[in-house]
Amino acid sequence: MSKRSIGMIAATALTVLAPLHMAQAEEIVLKVAHFWPPTALSQKTVLEPWCAKIAEQSQNRMKCQIYPAMQLGGTPPQLMQQAADGIADIVWTLPGYTAGRYPTAEVLELPFMTTSAESGSRAAWNLYERFGQKDFEAVKPLAFNVHDAGHVHNNVRPIKTLADFKGLKLRAPTRLTNKMLAMLGATPVAIPMPSLPDAVSKGVADGYVLPWEVIPTMKLHEMTKYDTETDPAQPSLYTAVFSIVMNKAKYASLPDDLKKVIDANSGADFSASIGKAWDESGTMARKIAAEGHQVDVIPAADMGPWRKVGDQLAVDWAKEMTAKGYDGQAMVDAARELTAKYATK
Structure with missing residues (x-):
């Protein structure tokens, strides 16, 4: 074979392999947005x-470029749509920020459902797979989670009974927690x-419900x-x-091997x-946040009126979901079954 032929073969091979090498070396940057501070x-x-893990495994x-505190613009309730529209590639948000749009995600927000965030989060993913895939068909869910026990915090008075709620202006994150607060008084x-600290400092709100x-x-x-x-021995x-x-x-758009990294x-x-x-x-966080505060713990023996509110809200929610075409009672029953199941593991 002549030197000229060998040269032509080598050049052709380089021409074929170069795009492949470039494709393999191409760095994909995922825009990851959320509303919390960094x-x-x-x-x-x-x-x-998580981002470090997918970078290593790929x-x-x-890689990720994280945009905290709504740096891509918009407001927290718009994050889900930003993911659907491609303004962000990945977002972390509360479905409940868009009231009524993702009803299957609400069931774990009913009072007295979860005993820990770990077991509740595993239940949340299971509930999504069982009931919520249509609700979230515009995006690809990667995780569902809940936070640990939520509590009541205010700057007006101690809360020991339901009567103590009367007249307090309290902020809650979702429509069900707002309904709960109204039913509590x-x-x-x-x-x-992001506006809550300013609202509390100016008296627009007297307090809020949040985990520590x-x-x-x-x-x-x-x-x-x-x-x-x-x-703490009771569901939160x-x-x-x-x-x-x-x-x-x-x-x-990802190559199959990178899809596998995301899926894993x-x-x-x-x-x-x-x-x-x-x-x-x-x-x-409790050690920091509760320093100098008065912290009251409602004992199980006094929880009857509180649990009654939770039970009524669950009944009302199940009826509301059934009217919308969901099996509301099945979702309530499944949530209770799953949180109890995973809490024992």
Whole structure:
């Protein structure tokens, strides 16, 4: 074979292999958006380690660029649509910020459903698979999680009975927690999470319902002094459901091996790991947030009126869901069954 022929073959091989090499070396950057500050658990304990994992498992072909505190624009209730539209590739948000749009995600937000964030988060993923795939068909869910036990915090008075709620303006994250507050006797106020510190400092709200972990991050403990917990041996007063979802077109555009990386780091185990991070964060956050406060714990023996409110809200919600074409009672029953099942593991 002549030198000229060998040269032509080599050149042809390089021409064929070059695009392949470039494709393999191409770095895919995923825009990841959320509404918390960059120091929050959501970014430091969950998103940053998750992003590091997918970078490692993809040999750095896939990386994240995280945009905290709504840096891509818009408001927290718009995050889910931003993922659907491709403004962000991945978002972490509360489906409940868009009231009524994702009804199957609400069932775990009923009072006295969860005993831990880890078991509740595993249940949340299972409930999505069983009931919620149509609700979330515009995006690709990667995880569903709940936070650890939610409590009541205010700057007006201690809350020991339902009568103490009367006249208090309290902020809650979702429509079901707002309904719960109204049934307990308070006046719910709708305030976006980033605006809550300012609202409390100006008296627009007297307090809020939140888990301990969030409070120091937002410096809310500096504006309230009375905290009410329910008996820790009982299911928590409330929780909120979060979701991490991905733009479907972005996922579809990935090579098959990178899809496998995303899939391997999604689902029930990822959801449960997020819940576990919430559970583990609570003790230290409580030490910071409760310092100098009056903390009252409602004993199980006094929880009857509180549980009655929760039971009635569950009945009302099941009827509402059934009227919308869902099997509301089946979702309530499944939520209770799953949270009890996973709590024992």
